[in-house]
Amino acid sequence: MKRDGRARAGAPGAARAAGAARAVVGTEAGSVARAAVVAGGAGVVSLAVTLAHPLAGWTGANVVALVAEVAVLLLLTVRTIRHSPARQAAVSATLSGAAVALILLRAIWPGPPQLALGACSAWAMGAVAATGIGLYLRRLDDNRRRAVEEATRTQRLGLARDLHDFVAHDVNGMLVQAQAAQVVAGALPEPVADALRRIEDAGQRALASLDRTVHALGERGPGVEGLERLADAFSPGVRVELTVEAAPRREVSSLAYRVVTEALTNVRRHAPRATVVVVEVREEGGMVRVRVADDGGGSSPGTRAGGGFGLAGLGDLLKARGGRLTAGPHGGGWQVVAEIPA
Secondary structure (H helix, E strand, O other): EEEEEEEEOOOOOOOOOOHHHOOOOHHHHHHHHHHHHHHHHHHHHHHHHHHHHHHHOOOOOOOOOHHHHHHHHHHHHHHHHHHHHHHHHHHHHHHHHHHHHOOOOHOOOOOOOOHHHHHHHHHHHHHHHHHHHHHHHHHHHHHHHHHHHHHHHHHHHHHHHHHHHHHHHHHHHHHHHHHOOOOOOOOOHHHHHHHHHHHHHHHHHHHHHHHHHHHHHOOOOOEEEEEHHHHHHHHHHEEEEEEEEEEOOOHHHHHHHHHHHHHHHHHHOOOOOOOOOEEEEEOOOEEEEEEEEEOOOOOOOOOOOOOOHHHHHHHHHHHHHEEEEEEEEEEEEEEEEEEEEE
């Protein structure tokens, strides 16, 4: 689904809340990506050196150096399989595992084919063991993430019940009292009547906000199907270019909607010069990728590093669910990218 919407420029605010957003998951995501690249690169280099032995006619090798190289390759294999996305982990682990299996050829070249085959098969067991350890640790991490997610969901549902049963009830009582005062007291001085009307309006808005919060906490809030309406409501001053090419499960869909909502809220607050906002939701390689980018200018030296829950809180939530969130300057504006396991 592709469409254009319009949105309001919003009240001017501080330039951009850069520090907190950029610190959310960028470091860890970069570390994981580098581990996969390093493991794959090390495997390629090791394979190239092994292949160079017969091609260049080299004989013999330093056994201590071989053992150290194998240890490094095995550690990289375990880390890559444990932390990297499945596709990256498979490619990198295959390269580093193949390097471990064939590395003994440097020491026994030239030699009988049976010896080479036996040696490579024996050393391949080390790569298999590293793969097994990585998969086991990955499973433990997944189980831990699911446990955290379930505990978070239980807390969220409990908070939703408390808001509905207690806070909403008390606010509704205040609203009823304000309405009754306007009727029972008869003619009131205009300032008093106006204050009561404002209290009634504020109570209605508070109840509506509580209702939305309860639905969001209970994971019954809107999902990607609500992004079109969100884009339409943004305002005439900013063009919203919306692309949705994913149909994720409900929980993921709701989380994607929350990321877009928070990113658009930041555009309103911190990018008054923005004229175009690009919103993309796509499913790629088992992940739902949410991208929100604007042309309202990047961060400035005076940008605040704090500023509330916002993207930092969403980053923690995504991390607990096995995803990641990054934010920072992009082109002539700002970009937020979230990746959520589908």
